[in-house]
Amino acid sequence: MKFGAVGALSLPRSSFPINPRHRYSLSNGGASLHFPNFISSRRFSCHCTSSRAPSLELPLLPFVLDEVLVPSEAKTLHLYEARFLALLEEAVSQRNKTFVHFVLDPVSNSRSSYASYCSLIHIENIEKLPIGALVSIRGISRVNVVELVQMEPYLRGVVVPVLDNVPSEATLLNSKILELKDSISSLQALQIKLKVPKRERLQTQTKNSLFWAENEVSDFLLQDFVPTQAERISFSAFQPVSGMSDTELLTVQREKLKAMELRESLERVERGIAFVQQCMKMVAARLAIQSL
Known part of the structure; x- marks a missing residue:
């Protein structure tokens, strides 16, 4: 999956806020999906939770709805744009090599987008290429984005864990x-x-x-x-x-x-x-x- 041609939402470098009249293309297996939506600090909705919950501030990488990644799942990304390589550099600089994979879900009848189906991602392997890098990733757990703290050159936000209830049986x-x-x-x-x-x-x-x-x-x-x-x-x-x-x-x-x-x-x-x-x-x- 290539960034930003295959597998990820392609956001222009000057895209905050994105003009809602523009159409940003995602090529997925030969088909193009278009999202006439935009992201801005005022129009990007996040889940909220208690400030006492454990949190991490991490890079955020948006995908479309049919690219949701569940915990335990692995996939390979091809990153080649400068902003995504910068995101990768920040992620690997951390001891746990993590970032957040999330679905940018357009809100019906609204000029906004919603961060949903978010997964904490661990980078398992990086293979450098003449253009960009192949990055093997693994879903660790579900998270909620509770605060958006950076828009450029890529998104960064504060996330908290989302875990199952304690089983009764x-x-x-x-x-x-x-x-x-x-x-x-x-x-x-x-x-x-x-x-x-x-x-x-x-x-x-x-x-x-x-x-x-x-x-x-x-x-x-x-x-x-x-x-x-x-x-x-x-x-x-x-x-x-x-x-x-x-x-x-x-x-x-x-x-x-x-x-x-x-x-x-x-x-x-x-x-x-x-x-x-x-x-x-x-x-x-x-x-x-x-x-x-």
Whole structure:
């Protein structure tokens, strides 16, 4: 995903405030999405919370709604514009190499935009290129933007953690987590049998997310931002699998949005089980077609 051509909202350098009559293009898989919205310190809405909550001041990188990134999910970005490389430089200068990935959600019937579906991101790897860099990132947790403190050359804001409620039925939750992990393993076993392009990895994105979620997130600046293992695992199901159609990919996005909104790990795990089982049926059907 290229900044600012693929995967991120392209904001002009002199774009604060952005003229609402202009249309700023985002190319995504060959299709162009246009947002006649603007960002300014007066028109950029943020969630509010108690000032006593733990907070971090971090760079903010806006995406469109279909690019929401859930905790445990990994993706690779191509950064090449000077402002985004400056954002990257600030992020890697911190001990935890973090920034915030958020959806810039246009507010209906309003000349404003809303920061929603925000994820705290850890930079896992950087590969320098002749033009820019490839940056591998991982979602750590959900956050809320509570204050916008910088507009240029890139956004920076104060964020606080958003975590699930403490489960009241730990035994049932643990049982469902085991069921989810078994379902993901079954999906993995099916998917690696599919005939896919050589560039496809044998380890599915779902399995990769589960592997990360099962391990402890240690040496982090503020452990208050790190979800419990149960919460991390609950997000790992919501990943695309090889061979998905555009309609199926839209279903993944809807499930991601719902997962980000939930505050109960058990409900998210149950939705994850149903989603993975549906993916298994899809992959099984493709395997049956390949065997003909």
